[in-house]
Amino acid sequence: MLEIIGILGGGAMGRGIAQVALQNNKSVIVYDVMPNAAEIITNHLTVTFDLLIGKAKITNDQKNEYLANLKIVDSMQKLADCDLIIEAIIEDLQLKKTVFEGLSKVLKSSAIVCSNTSSFSITAIASAYKDPSRCLGLHFFNPAPVMPLVEIISAYQTDPLLVEQLKAEMTNWKKTPVVAKDTPGFIVNRIARPFYSEALRIYEENLATKEDIDLAIKQIGGFKMEPLS
Numbered sequence: 001m002l003e004i005i006g007i008l009g010g011g012a013m014g015r016g017i018a019q020v021a022l023q024n025n026k027s028v029i030v031y032d033v034m035p036n037a038a039e040i041i042t043n044h045l046t047v048t049f050d051l052l053i054g055k056a057k058i059t060n061d062q063k064n065e066y067l068a069n070l071k072i073v074d075s076m077q078k079l080a081d082c083d084l085i086i087e088a089i090i091e092d093l094q095l096k097k098t099v100f101e102g103l104s105k106v107l108k109s110s111a112i113v114c115s116n117t118s119s120f121s122i123t124a125i126a127s128a129y130k131d132p133s134r135c136l137g138l139h140f141f142n143p144a145p146v147m148p149l150v151e152i153i154s155a156y157q158t159d160p161l162l163v164e165q166l167k168a169e170m171t172n173w174k175k176t177p178v179v180a181k182d183t184p185g186f187i188v189n190r191i192a193r194p195f196y197s198e199a200l201r202i203y204e205e206n207l208a209t210k211e212d213i214d215l216a217i218k219q220i221g222g223f224k225m226e227p228l229s
């Protein structure tokens with residue numbers, strides 16, 4: 001069972017993923033290098049849970065339980081007991097590799113170690129970890145608590161059993177997991193690139209107005225967002 005979830009980086013994605021894990025009754029440990037990380041992340045989640053109470057989506061007791069299960073730590077060593085790690089630090093390949101190398105000295109051998117990277121090779125990031133077969137990509141979308149889709153990326157070295165385990169875990173978290181190989185953009189961002197760039201080309205070539213392109217895609221095509229607005 002993956003009970004203790006460690007999250008590296010408490011920014012836009014890390015905080016959202018922490019919220020998802022807490023609302024699935026996990027113990028969550030967040031490590032972030034920013035000054036006042038504990039205050040910033042706890043305040044953010046407190047405000048978010050208060051908003052959910054206001055909308056009658058959670059109770060005050062649940063909020064207190066979630067916050068009691070949240071720990072913000074000031075060193076990577078304090079992630080030692082984690083069963084699942086989700087790295088969501090800034091998008092910098094060298095830094096991610098340094099973090100994975102550091103985690104090698106800290107984590108137990110049974111830990112599953114994931115990166116939320118949008119653009120880097122999971123195979124490259126995993127190569128910095130002591131046992132690359134334990135590493136995968138776990139790509140949430142922004143905002144993580146709202147977006148159901150999660151891409152699970154199997155690196156060259158990943159143990160295939162972990163893909164299945166993570167798929168089951170994400171389903172338990174009420175997410176919709178899809179599995180992709182480790183290629184640039186995975187599934188969604190690969191499709192998104194031509195979606196936006198073709199819309200821009202149509203506009204630049206004066207083939208249609210911005211309004212008509214957006215109308216065609218959103219209202220007729222059924223996409224939730226217009227490519228140009």
Ligand SMILES: NC(=O)c1ccc[n+]([C@@H]2O[C@H](COP(=O)([O-])OP(=O)(O)OC[C@H]3O[C@@H](n4cnc5c(N)ncnc54)[C@H](O)[C@@H]3O)[C@@H](O)[C@H]2O)c1
Nearest residue numbers: 009010011012013014032033034088089090091117118142
């Ligand atoms: N923002 C998005 O829409 C989105 C969507 C999917 C995936 N991602 C990916 O998620 C990751 C995080 O993106 P974000 O938007 O949350 O970034 P962000 O800038 O909001 O947050 C990154 C956090 O990482 C912290 N950090 C930096 N170095 C660290 C280190 N060595 N150890 C611990 N914490 C560290 C920073 O202090 C910051 O709080 C990136 O890999 C990004 O590509 C982002």
